[in-house]
Amino acid sequence: MNFSTDQxxxxxxxYESFGPLPGFLLPLLEAFLPFLPLFAFVLANVNAFGxxxxxxxxxxxxxxxxxxVFLLVRRFGQQRILTFLKRNKQVSQMMDxxxxxxxxxxxxxxxxxxxxxxxxxxxAGLSHxxxxxxxxxxMAGKTVMIxxxxxxxxxxxxxxxxxxxxxxxxxVMALLWAAGxxxxxxxxx
Numbered sequence: 001m002n003f004s005t006d007q008x009x010x011x012x013x014x015y016e017s018f019g020p021l022p023g024f025l026l027p028l029l030e031a032f033l034p035f036l037p038l039f040a041f042v043l044a045n046v047n048a049f050g051x052x053x054x055x056x057x058x059x060x061x062x063x064x065x066x067x068x069v070f071l072l073v074r075r076f077g078q079q080r081i082l083t084f085l086k087r088n089k090q091v092s093q094m095m096d097x098x099x100x101x102x103x104x105x106x107x108x109x110x111x112x113x114x115x116x117x118x119x120x121x122x123x124a125g126l127s128h129x130x131x132x133x134x135x136x137x138x139m140a141g142k143t144v145m146i147x148x149x150x151x152x153x154x155x156x157x158x159x160x161x162x163x164x165x166x167x168x169x170x171x172v173m174a175l176l177w178a179a180g181x182x183x184x185x186x187x188x189x
Contacts, residue, residue: 016048023049024061031065034118038062042146043153055150059142066121066138073125098127106134110141113149 015022023045030036041061046054098105106124109115124134152172 013048015044020049020053020057023054023057024064027058027061028065028068031062031069031118031121034116039113039149039153042149046150046154051150051154054154055147058150059146062142062146063135063138066117066142067135069118069121070125070134070138071131073122074131077122077126098124098129106137107141110137111144113145 023041026036026041026044027038030038030041042054042058045058048054049057106120106129109120110117
C-alpha cells in the first residue's frame, strides 16, 4: 500500500465526498462491532470535515450507538440470551458497582480511548442505572474521549512531518492507556 501524503489526501477527499452520513454511521456501528477502529473513524472525520464538525459527527455517532446498545440490552437483557452474563461474577460485581456509584463510575471509564466501551454499554444495560443518567455519562465521557482523539489527529500531516509532535502524542496515548488500565484494576477490586 502507498501511504504517501498525496495518497492519504486523496482518501480523505474521497471520504469527504460522501458527506457526513458515513462519518456518523461508522462510529455508531463501532458500538455494535467493537473490533472496528473508532480511533480511525474519528481521525478520518476530523481530517475530512475539520476539527469541530468532524468531532461533532464522530461524537454524535458514538453516543447514539452506545445508547442504542444500552437500550437494546436493557430491553432484551433479562431474556435467556444474556442471562449467562449476569451469572458471571465479574459482570455481577461491575453491575453492583454501577448501581451504587452510577455516573461517578461510568464517566471516567468512558473518557479513556482504550476502555472497552462495548462491555460498559452491556453491563450498564443489565444494571439498574437510569437511562437518563447513562445517557448523560455517555455524552460527557465520549466528549472527552472523542475530543482528545480529534485534537490529536486533526492534522495527520503534521504527525508525519513533525516527529517530536508524534512522540508527544504517543506518550500521551500511552499514559491514557495506562491510566485506563489502572482504573480498570481498581474497579475490579
